[in-house]
Amino acid sequence: MSKIIVITGAGAGLGKNLAQRFASEGDTVVLLGRTLSKVQAVAAEIGERAMAVECDVGSAESVRAAFAAVAARYPKIDVLINNAAIFEPATVAEASDAHIINTININLIGSIFCARAAIPMLGAGGHIINVSSESIDVPFWHLTLYQTSKAGLERFSLSLHRELEPSGIRVTIIRAGQMMEEGKATGWDPEAAKRFHIANLQGGVDLMKRPISQFASVTGIFRAVIDLPPDVHVVNVQVHARAAG
Structure with missing residues (x-):
């Protein structure tokens, strides 16, 4: 049965890949993103099964306006995927005010x-x-x-699960490993990226040897979770990249 699925951070990466998969399988997708032109471009690629809405998830006013726009077309939705996040390395001592605030606000x-x-x-x-x-x-x-932001998100999810269980709304955490998209750069400051790799290597984590999965390879996990029978609930899912054999 076709579903209406709202996805945050849908202008690129995992969000974009999820939207493309769900729409190709008959669902209607609502793409939320801070940069309207990005989600509009994805929606244009998908076609009539996609709706693009500008939304800065870190702003309560922007979220209210975005969901009001969604409700005007789709008063009832089936799924919300909170995917929007920023991922930038920095030590706490060196982090700017904006970095700290944006990481916690968005994630x-x-x-x-x-x-x-x-x-x-x-x-x-x-x-x-x-x-x-x-x-x-x-x-x-x-x-x-x-x-810290993701640990907080998991704690929120577990408590929200208990809060919403009586109403029949499921809440699931999908903990994902490293993912990438061919031809896409991180956009990180080169010096920060270099220090990130060196610090992890010295700390015993060799990033160059860790497997990385493609965004598209992970979408099936979300499909399976969304399509669970009504008498089944999965609270936690962990997805890790593995070296292709």
Whole structure:
């Protein structure tokens, strides 16, 4: 049965790949992103099954406006995927005010804003999926802020699961490993990236030897979680990259 799926951070990367897959399988996708032109471009590629909406998830006002626009077309939705996040290495001592605020706002508070806005539109049978990170367990260096934001997201998800269970809305955490898209750069400051790699190597994590999966390879996990029978719930899913045999 066709679903209406709202995806944050849908202008590139995992969000874009999820939107493309779901739409190709008959679902309607609502693409939220800070840069309207990016989500509009993805929606144009997908066609009539896609709606693009500008949304800065770190802003309560922007989230309210975005979900009001969604509700005007789709009063009821089936799934919210909180995928939007920023991932930039920095030590806490050197992090700028903007880096600290943006990391927590987008990665954690943004998911809370979007969940709050989506709950009245979901109803029984609805599903919220929060995308977390393997960095909570893997001892990466220079990612303290990112790790903190994702750990907070997991704690929020577990509590929200208990809060919403009586209403029939499921909440799932998908903790993902490293992913990439061919031809796409990180956009990191080169010096920060260099220090990130050196610090991790010295700390015992050789990033060059760790496997990385493609965004498209992970989308099947989300498909399986969304399509769970109504009498089944998965609270935690962990997805790790592996070396292709």
